[in-house]
Amino acid sequence: MNLDFMSEVIKLHNKNQFNALLKDHDDVLLAISEDWCSICRVMEGTLINAAFELKGKAVVVKSDIATSQSLSEQLGLRSIPAYVVFKEGEVSEVLYGRQPIQSLTKAWI
Structure with missing residues (x-):
């Protein structure tokens, strides 16, 4: 079941979109994951709940490796989910x- 449309999680479509979000919002939680990754799928509900808890405090953004490859390299990410x-x-x-x-939200709550 895809709950993206019901959550406050913003689906990232390209690096330029992320740069614009980061320019507009100082506080961002970026999640990099893949559909084939079982841990990523397990964390989907946690990420959605984090987005609801962080509403008004931080923007929650998620992306896959293909969309954010250069961003992932720039950040030095070494595994997923990140x-x-x-x-x-x-x-x-x-x-x-x-x-x-609590680990995902502790910076703001």
């Missing part, structure tokens, strides 16, 4: 793998 916390426009933390919701 969660990049941007505070005041700068990377403050990178998390990998299965994470509790």
Whole structure:
């Protein structure tokens, strides 16, 4: 079941879109995942819940490797799922793998 349309998670379509989001919002949680990745699929609900908890505090964005390959390389990401916390426009933390919701939201809550 695809819940993207019901959540506050923004689906990233290209790096330019991400750059525009980062320019407009200082606080961003970027999730890089793939549909074939079982841990990524397990984390989908957690990411959606994080987006609801972070509404008004941070923007939650998700992307796949193909869409964000140059961004992933620029950030030095080494595996998926990867969660990049941007505070005041700068990377403050990178998390990998299965994470509790508190890890994804702790920078803002």
